Amino acid sequence: MDFTLPETHQMLRDSVRKFAENEIAPVARELDKREVFSEDLTRKMGQLGLFGIVVPESYAGQGMDYLAYAIACEEVARVDGSQAATITAHNSLGIGPLYYFGNEAQRKKYIPQLCTGEKLWAFGLTEPGAGSDSRGSKTTAKKVDGGWIINGAKIFITNGASAMNVGVTVQAVTGSRGEGKPELSCFIVDRGTKGFSSRPMHGKLMWRSSDTSELYFEDVFVPDENILGKQGDGSKQMLSTLDRGKIGIGAMGVGCAQGAYEKALAYAKERRQFNQPIANFQSIAFALADMHMKIELARTYLHKVCHMADHHVAFTKEAAMAKLYASEIAGEVTDMAVQIHGGYGLMEEYDVERFWRDHRLLRIGEGTSEIQRLIISRSIGCGE
Numbered sequence: 001m002d003f004t005l006p007e008t009h010q011m012l013r014d015s016v017r018k019f020a021e022n023e024i025a026p027v028a029r030e031l032d033k034r035e036v037f038s039e040d041l042t043r044k045m046g047q048l049g050l051f052g053i054v055v056p057e058s059y060a061g062q063g064m065d066y067l068a069y070a071i072a073c074e075e076v077a078r079v080d081g082s083q084a085a086t087i088t089a090h091n092s093l094g095i096g097p098l099y100y101f102g103n104e105a106q107r108k109k110y111i112p113q114l115c116t117g118e119k120l121w122a123f124g125l126t127e128p129g130a131g132s133d134s135r136g137s138k139t140t141a142k143k144v145d146g147g148w149i150i151n152g153a154k155i156f157i158t159n160g161a162s163a164m165n166v167g168v169t170v171q172a173v174t175g176s177r178g179e180g181k182p183e184l185s186c187f188i189v190d191r192g193t194k195g196f197s198s199r200p201m202h203g204k205l206m207w208r209s210s211d212t213s214e215l216y217f218e219d220v221f222v223p224d225e226n227i228l229g230k231q232g233d234g235s236k237q238m239l240s241t242l243d244r245g246k247i248g249i250g251a252m253g254v255g256c257a258q259g260a261y262e263k264a265l266a267y268a269k270e271r272r273q274f275n276q277p278i279a280n281f282q283s284i285a286f287a288l289a290d291m292h293m294k295i296e297l298a299r300t301y302l303h304k305v306c307h308m309a310d311h312h313v314a315f316t317k318e319a320a321m322a323k324l325y326a327s328e329i330a331g332e333v334t335d336m337a338v339q340i341h342g343g344y345g346l347m348e349e350y351d352v353e354r355f356w357r358d359h360r361l362l363r364i365g366e367g368t369s370e371i372q373r374l375i376i377s378r379s380i381g382c383g384e
């Protein structure tokens with residue numbers, strides 16, 4: 001196996017890293033402090049080609065692969081989790097369902113405008129009472145002449161409330177499969193549709209300059225042509241979307257850990273105690289060695305999952321493993337980065353404080369660590 005990045009991917013990594021360091025890093029701390037979603041940075045990320053990365057050029061995408069997607073997400077997360085969240089959610093959760101499950105008319109209508117960075121799309125799955133149990137949705141879609149009436153609410157939805165949002169893919173209950181099991185279907189709901197509203201959420205621990213929202217549907221009418229795929233396929237569509245989304249979250253975990261590790265390594269070489277840099281002390285040196293090792297292992301496995309996705313090999317278990325390992329390694333690395341910084345690591349002036357906060361959602365979003373372990377255990381024949 002050749003683990004060398006292709007030249008195109010090396011160029012992508014270098015260009016995204018340069019952009020993140022020059023454009024995002026100078027404003028990340030202030031945006032985080034003020035809880036401001038940056039439309040300017042989002043447009044610039046679109047101009048750089050960070051949206052629609054795996055979408056064919058025929059739909060105005062970049063025509064690249066999941067390895068490229070993971071590299072881009074990692075490099076942005078290495079500097080700022082909030083901007084990486086915008087990229088990850090828009091690519092996998094926003095564009096993904098429309099591309100993989102939409103018909104040709106839906107693809108042509110929506111996807112090109114979403115690949116430029118001028119418009120964003122959201123993914124309406126989580127509800128106040130339905131998180132890990134995605135089949136516990138209470139949002140309903142009732143069939144009427146010519147379409148459907150949607151009622152319900154969604155919460156913790158990324159890219160759902162800013163002025164750049166133009167719509168959402170929403171999962172709703174459309175009937176029953178018997179034995180108390182709901183029939184779930186997905187619908188395209190355009191921003192501005194009567195009865196559809198959104199509200200930004202503030203006061204978050206992490207991703208404070210990412211757009212997180214609550215969505216409300218009050219007798220929202222959508223025409224028949226707005227159903228995504230077939231009626232009753234909603235759960236399969238959502239689970240498939242989450243599998244691909246875990247590549248992005250895994251990449252964010254690797255990037256978050258990489259950024260925190262680099263800050264800790266630089267600090268350890270500069271900070272002096274007992275007349276020498278603290279990097280000379282074995283306890284610090286070994287901690288940094290472990291951090292470096294874990295990041296390399298997480299990245300290598302994530303790239304394997306990208307290879308599987310790009311070659312159309314089933315990767316549900318592997319996606320869960322990559323997401324679980326990368327997100328939990330991000331927790332270990334950022335925690336140790338704060339420890340190495342000592343009291344300074346608890347102050348806003350030092351980025352490791354933000355990295356530590358930002359990592360926390362990675363162990364919850366796209367399926368909690370517990371759900372990933374459930375997926376893995378079932379795939380190896382346990383708990384069936």
